[in-house]
Amino acid sequence: MKGIVEKRAVELGEYIVLHKATVRAAAKKFGVSKSTVHKDVTKRLEQIDRQLYKKVQKVLQVNKAQRHIRGGLATKAKYERLNQQKV
Template sequence: MKGIVEERAVELGEYIIKNKTTVRGAAKKFGVSKSTVHKDVAQRLKYVDPQLYKQVKQVLDINKAQRHIRGGMATRLKYKKT
């Protein structure tokens, strides 16, 4: 069972890097919760594949820096439709 979790962490990390996606996007694609994705890429991946972890961290840091902008755009679209 332990090996499967590490494999999933690597797959999630590679997916996030390849598609420059968010934790939510990866969670939706893999059918797991945001919490699971975050734990896999932020904690487990550090020990399984440190190099991949650094790359994923860069993408997640960019997403974190941009999330207030995306949230504002989503709110704007929501109220523009009504």
């Protein structure tokens, strides 16, 4: 069982770096929870592959910095859809 968790952590890390994916996108792709992805790439990966861990952290920092922008755009799109439906 231990090897499976470690392998998953590495696969998640590689996926996030390769696709510049969010935790949510990685969770959906691998069929696990966001909490599992977060724990795998922040706690477990640091012990398994330090270089990959650093790359993942860079991607996650960019995603975190852009989160408020994506949220605002999603809200804007929602209200534009609602206005279109009324007309």
